Amino acid sequence: MIVADRKPIQEILEMVKDYERVLILGCKGCVTVCNVGGDKEVGILASILKIARKKEGRPLEVHERTLERQCDPEYIDQVKDQVSQYDAVISMACGVGPQFLSEAYPQQRFYPAVNTTFFGGALGHGVWVERCAGCGTCLIHYFDGLCPIARCSKSLLHGPCGGSAKGKCEISKDVECIWDKIVRKKMEEGRIEDVTRIRPAKDWRTARDGGPRKSVREELVQ
Amino acid sequence: MNDLKSGSNLEKILRAGHFAFTGECGPPKGANVKHLKEKVAHLKGKVDAVNITDNQTAVVRMASWAASTILIQEGVEPNFQMVCRDRNRLAIQSDILGVYAMGIRNMLCLSGDHQSFGNHPQAKNVYDIDSMQLIALVKKMRDEGKFINDEDIDAPPRLFLGAASNPFAEPFEFRVHRLALKIASGADFIQTQCIYNMERFREFMKRVVDMGLHEKSYILAGVTPMKSVGMAQYMAKSVPGMDVPDSLINRLKGAGKGKAAEEGIKFAVEQIEEFKEMEGIAGVHLMAIEWEHMVPEIAERAGVLPRPEVS
Numbered sequence: 234m235i236v237a238d239r240k241p242i243q244e245i246l247e248m249v250k251d252y253e254r255v256l257i258l259g260c261k262g263c264v265t266v267c268n269v270g271g272d273k274e275v276g277i278l279a280s281i282l283k284i285a286r287k288k289e290g291r292p293l294e295v296h297e298r299t300l301e302r303q304c305d306p307e308y309i310d311q312v313k314d315q316v317s318q319y320d321a322v323i324s325m326a327c328g329v330g331p332q333f334l335s336e337a338y339p340q341q342r343f344y345p346a347v348n349t350t351f352f353g354g355a356l357g358h359g360v361w362v363e364r365c366a367g368c369g370t371c372l373i374h375y376f377d378g379l380c381p382i383a384r385c386s387k388s389l390l391h392g393p394c395g396g397s398a399k400g401k402c403e404i405s406k407d408v409e410c411i412w413d414k415i416v417r418k419k420m421e422e423g424r425i426e427d428v429t430r431i432r433p434a435k436d437w438r439t440a441r442d443g444g445p446r447k448s449v450r451e452e453l454v455q
Numbered sequence: 456m457n458d459l460k461s462g463s464n465l466e467k468i469l470r471a472g473h474f475a476f477t478g479e480c481g482p483p484k485g486a487n488v489k490h491l492k493e494k495v496a497h498l499k500g501k502v503d504a505v506n507i508t509d510n511q512t513a514v515v516r517m518a519s520w521a522a523s524t525i526l527i528q529e530g531v532e533p534n535f536q537m538v539c540r541d542r543n544r545l546a547i548q549s550d551i552l553g554v555y556a557m558g559i560r561n562m563l564c565l566s567g568d569h570q571s572f573g574n575h576p577q578a579k580n581v582y583d584i585d586s587m588q589l590i591a592l593v594k595k596m597r598d599e600g601k602f603i604n605d606e607d608i609d610a611p612p613r614l615f616l617g618a619a620s621n622p623f624a625e626p627f628e629f630r631v632h633r634l635a636l637k638i639a640s641g642a643d644f645i646q647t648q649c650i651y652n653m654e655r656f657r658e659f660m661k662r663v664v665d666m667g668l669h670e671k672s673y674i675l676a677g678v679t680p681m682k683s684v685g686m687a688q689y690m691a692k693s694v695p696g697m698d699v700p701d702s703l704i705n706r707l708k709g710a711g712k713g714k715a716a717e718e719g720i721k722f723a724v725e726q727i728e729e730f731k732e733m734e735g736i737a738g739v740h741l742m743a744i745e746w747e748h749m750v751p752e753i754a755e756r757a758g759v760l761p762r763p764e765v766s
Binding site (some may be wrong): 386387388389390391392393394395396397398399400401404405410413416417420425428429430431432433434435437 | 539540544566567568569571572580582583584585586588591592602619620621622625626628632633635636639640648673695696727
């Protein structure tokens with residue numbers, strides 16, 4: 234899923250400081266799963282903003298709604314009669330949401346309430362980790378399902394580098410060295426030749442480096 | 456000897472079977488050419504080539520290619536270091552052509568410390584290619600006369616190609632395989648990370664020799680003399696991939712107040728003496744960090760002077 238963190242309240246208050254009436258739009262997709270932008274979090278943000286503005290003596294009227302998704306025109310359409318009733322709209326979806334909204338309703342101002350961080354999953358309650366860099370050319374089958382592009386700090390294709398120690402990355406003891414894991418598994422299973430061959434330089438065109446990406450599937454295009 | 460790959464002094468020294476002795480110098484954190492020349496003057500005639508580091512520990516310094524060309528002006532052969540952290544393949548290849556055009560003949564290929572170590576942790580990291588691919592890229596440019604995209608190069612760069620090896624990073628059992636891959640990718644010579652744990656290094660070299668890697672590449676053992684107990688403790692604790700045994704720290708402590716530096720030099724000299732005899736070792740790479748003025752004394756005491764003249 235796409236993982237996100239809520240922005241600091243001060244930053245959100247600053248965004249809406251000139252407004253008196255706002256709508257907070259949540260999303261039932263990834264951000265609900267990672268507990269940052271679903272129904273519940275929309276309610277919490279609404280309360281915090283109202284209390285903070287009341288303290289300042291400039292009450293803020295806040296309405297709440299959560300869409301099925303904010304990455305699909307079908308659901309974006311559902312707020313077409315609503316968005317114009319507000320001074321501004323705060324989206325709690327990932328970075329896609331406020332953009333789809335802005336494109337659909339160019340006359341309205343949309344603000345992101347979250348920082349979109351990575352593609353990952355939950356290790357346990359409250360802990361999410363990055364697993365995919367979205368590079369567009371998946372290589373994980375060479376490395377037993379472990380991705381060095383997303384999980385090595387240097388995205389090395391021939392690791393581990395000289396900074397690997399005790400299974401940790403040189404950048405922090407909190408970061409595991411994925412190359413340590415990869416080569417240990419290969420050695421244990423007698424497949425060291427998988428990691429003792431030179432791999433060609435990666436073609437980064439399929440990643441962000443090739444410019445903004447688009448995926449078209451002809452069979453689905455009407 | 457007309458089949459030399461670069462014709463550098465370092466290559467000739469190694470090809471002639473001499474025990475090589477290389478030094479290292481960090482470019483200034485500024486444009487202080489005078490200071491750089493002073494540091495290099497200590498090394499002149501005492502080493503076969505001097506590594507010029509490339510924004511080491513991810514701290515911005517004068518470009519390694521520029522400092523390398525200043526060395527050439529001073530009559531000292533540089534070993535130009537390049538890291539993959541700061542350049543994509545376009546910049547890498549154009550820099551390689553540039554350094555060759557400026558008279559640089561040795562190059563050491565590295566991944567580079569992650570930028571989070573240094574003074575610009577906000578920087579974007581590049582790592583378009585890694586050190587292994589960099590070695591292969593330079594070899595291809597030199598031997599095939601082709602860029603990484605297979606286009607022909609008009610007058611290929613002829614560089615003596617080096618790589619680093621850290622025998623003390625983990626997993627230990629894999630290190631020799633990674634070294635083998637660097638050599639297979641094209642490394643003509645290897646300079647190792649600073650060695651302090653001699654027992655572990657002997658074990659590593661035994662594996663190197665068993666695999667015959669010393670016959671395919673020249674391996675230079677890395678030595679950095681300890682200046683103080685504090686330095687030893689810092690390296691033991693805070694430098695990733697560094698293996699400083701307690702026995703060495705205790706030895707430095709035991710030397711007594713004000714004598715740890717001398718003990719550190721003694722240890723370095725003992726190491727060099729052992730490396731001269733160690734199977735598979737073709738030389739020593741002395742990294743006397745901000746201690747360049749001590750290099751002549753260490754070289755003298757280690758019996759590696761005068762440096763051989765080769766042509």
